Amino acid sequence: MYAITGITGKVGGSVARTLLAADQPVRAVVRDGGKARAWAEQGCEVALAEMEDGDALAAAFKDTDGVFVLPPSEFDPAPGFPEARAVIAAVATALEEARPRRIVCLSTIGAQATETNLLTQRTLMEQALSALTVPVTFLRPAWFMENFAWDVVSARDHGIIASFLRPLDKPVPMVATADIGRIAARLIQEDRLGSNVVELEAARRITPNQAADTFARILGRPVHAEAVPRETWEGLFKSQGMKYPGPRIRMLDGFNEGWIEFENGEAGSTKGDIVLETVLRELIKGAA
Numbered sequence: 001m002y003a004i005t006g007i008t009g010k011v012g013g014s015v016a017r018t019l020l021a022a023d024q025p026v027r028a029v030v031r032d033g034g035k036a037r038a039w040a041e042q043g044c045e046v047a048l049a050e051m052e053d054g055d056a057l058a059a060a061f062k063d064t065d066g067v068f069v070l071p072p073s074e075f076d077p078a079p080g081f082p083e084a085r086a087v088i089a090a091v092a093t094a095l096e097e098a099r100p101r102r103i104v105c106l107s108t109i110g111a112q113a114t115e116t117n118l119l120t121q122r123t124l125m126e127q128a129l130s131a132l133t134v135p136v137t138f139l140r141p142a143w144f145m146e147n148f149a150w151d152v153v154s155a156r157d158h159g160i161i162a163s164f165l166r167p168l169d170k171p172v173p174m175v176a177t178a179d180i181g182r183i184a185a186r187l188i189q190e191d192r193l194g195s196n197v198v199e200l201e202a203a204r205r206i207t208p209n210q211a212a213d214t215f216a217r218i219l220g221r222p223v224h225a226e227a228v229p230r231e232t233w234e235g236l237f238k239s240q241g242m243k244y245p246g247p248r249i250r251m252l253d254g255f256n257e258g259w260i261e262f263e264n265g266e267a268g269s270t271k272g273d274i275v276l277e278t279v280l281r282e283l284i285k286g287a288a
């Protein structure tokens with residue numbers, strides 16, 4: 001039995017679909033019972049748990065061969081990352097109690113960076129779970145291709161994608177969430193010792209200009225990338241409701257300045273199969 005958290009989202013859903021397609025038993029760990037129906041109809045067991053509830057997670061992780069941990073995103077963390085720390089404490093307690101045979105935890109590119117930024121939330125998760133006595137694999141994916149969902153309307157209606165990634169001709173490691181799910185499903189079925197890191201990106205790195213060209217090809221209209229000036233970010237993020245934009249800004253700086261990178265570099269990363277055009281076609285179809 002494989003317990004999958006985040007199953008109603010992109011990556012967790014992809015992990016579960018891959019396991020189900022291989023006739024493996026799946027337990028859907030959800031916080032909203034209503035959202036579990038579709039998974040129950042596909043033969044999944046269902047367990048209710050918030051990621052901050054150690055007791056509920058321990059019950060959800062009991063009697064499993066593997067647990068997939070998806071830490072929820074928090075783009076606007078309070079100082080000291082209390083939201084991530086609450087999840088980390090609950091997940092660590094639950095894993096120590098349930099002692100599944102294998103754990104795959106979704107982490108991120110740049111989790112090894114020493115400078116504080118948004119991804120520090122995953123650095124803290126890796127530190128806590130590495131200390132467990134149960135083997136754990138940290139899957140560190142690149143920038144999600146699905147992040148371009150935010151640009152579909154602007155590309156389609158105005159021919160512009162606004163880019164925080166810059167310069168516009170700098171290749172960025174990216175990956176499709178379906179590739180992450182497929183690799184996570186493979187890792188959760190493999191026995192490994194101790195803690196491991198697997199870094200994952202698509203076969204080719206992508207520049208913002210190339211992403212705009214891909215939009216243009218699919219939409220059949222000119223599309224170009226425009227860099228959002230660095231000095232406007234803080235005001236922009238605050239106008240969008242963020243209270244603490246600093247960690248997000250430093251994360252973007254880290255990608256642009258190159259200190260958010262894979263620990264083992266491009267040569268050392270596992271490569272996915274899915275190309276950006278496939279993901280953008282789906283995003284554009286979904287927005288229509």
Ligand SMILES: NC(=O)c1ccc[n+]([C@@H]2O[C@H](COP(=O)([O-])OP(=O)(O)OC[C@H]3O[C@@H](n4cnc5c(N)ncnc54)[C@H](OP(=O)(O)O)[C@@H]3O)[C@@H](O)[C@H]2O)c1
Nearest residue numbers: 006007008009010011031050051071072073108142143144
């Ligand atoms: N975006 C990127 O470029 C990038 C790159 C590297 C790593 N990551 C990592 O990817 C992860 C996000 O994955 P995703 O895009 O698949 O997420 P997603 O589609 O936003 O789905 C999030 C999932 O987590 C569940 N969830 C959220 N808060 C929860 C809580 N408090 N208790 C229980 N369940 C909760 C959601 O359940 P509901 O359906 O009930 O909301 C949903 O199933 C984050 O850990 C992020 O750090 C992202």
